[in-house]
Amino acid sequence: MEYDLCETGKGNPMFLKLLQNLQKAFSIVKTNLKIWDEAITSSRSHLDSVQNLSEQHHCCKHAEGLNDITKKFPDVKAKLLYKIDTEINSHMTHLYAAVDVCKVVCDKVIKQNERCQAVYKKVCNDLDLITQRSPTCPSAVEMFEWLHDSECLMMRDYQKKKHLLAMFSLTERDHESALYKQWCAGDRELHQTINEYLQYMEFFLEMKIIM
Known part of the structure; x- marks a missing residue:
């Protein structure tokens, strides 16, 4: 199925190239x-574990009920805290890995946006086109504006999650x-x-654009 604006853009190869780039980008x-x-989605179970373990950490650190035990076994509290902290760090590693995936996705979208922008600048003066x-399209x-919006939304969410992890502290x-409340905000x-953008572009993404 051919893009029905290609007939209009046949005299402007750069416009058709823009359409191809937009199609690839989306x-x-x-x-x-x-x-x-x-x-x-896979990170949420690790976030829940961090939250539960953090509560255990605070209870263990401040629990007066351990006083009698620590008198007999002075290092038991330190061992418990170390074990909990080790488990927290393990789950935090998974959260950092999820953010790394977001960064890779952002980089790919940024790259596609830059390619589209380079071509867009060469045809943007032709407003009618x-x-x-x-x-259907x-x-x-x-579409160029939607690509920019998609990049901004992804970058904003990535930067937010990265900041939340950097600020995370059991003492604060x-x-x-904030990490628990804002991670999925x-x-x-x-x-x-x-997804709304992609729905509007459903036909466009399936069309064959001929130069």
Whole structure:
């Protein structure tokens, strides 16, 4: 199925190249959004474990009921705390790994956006061409803006998760609590927005663009 604006853009190879780049870019967005989602979904069990272990850490550290035990076994409290901290660090490693996946996805989307931007600059003066849309396909300018929005949403969520991990501290309860409360705070907006874009582009992503 050919893109129905190709006939209009046949005299402008750069416009057709822009369409091809946008098609490739959003195909990569679609594929990598699933990879992103899988990484964050799998991280939630580790986040729950960190939360539970953190509570154990605080209870162990401040529990007066251990006083009698620590008198007989002076190192028992330190051993318990060490064991809990080791388990927390293990789960934190999985959270960092999930954020690394998000970074890789962001880098791929940024790269595609830069490629589209380079071509877009060469055709953006032709407003009639880049704003033309069809019943089944958005305009080139709309898709370019959506790609930029997708990049911004992903980068914002990645930076937020990275910051939450960097600020996490068992001695700072506010920072600790922020990790649990805000880790998934932007996920719904990110997926809802990008999936809406992909729905609008469903036909476009399946079309054959002929130069």
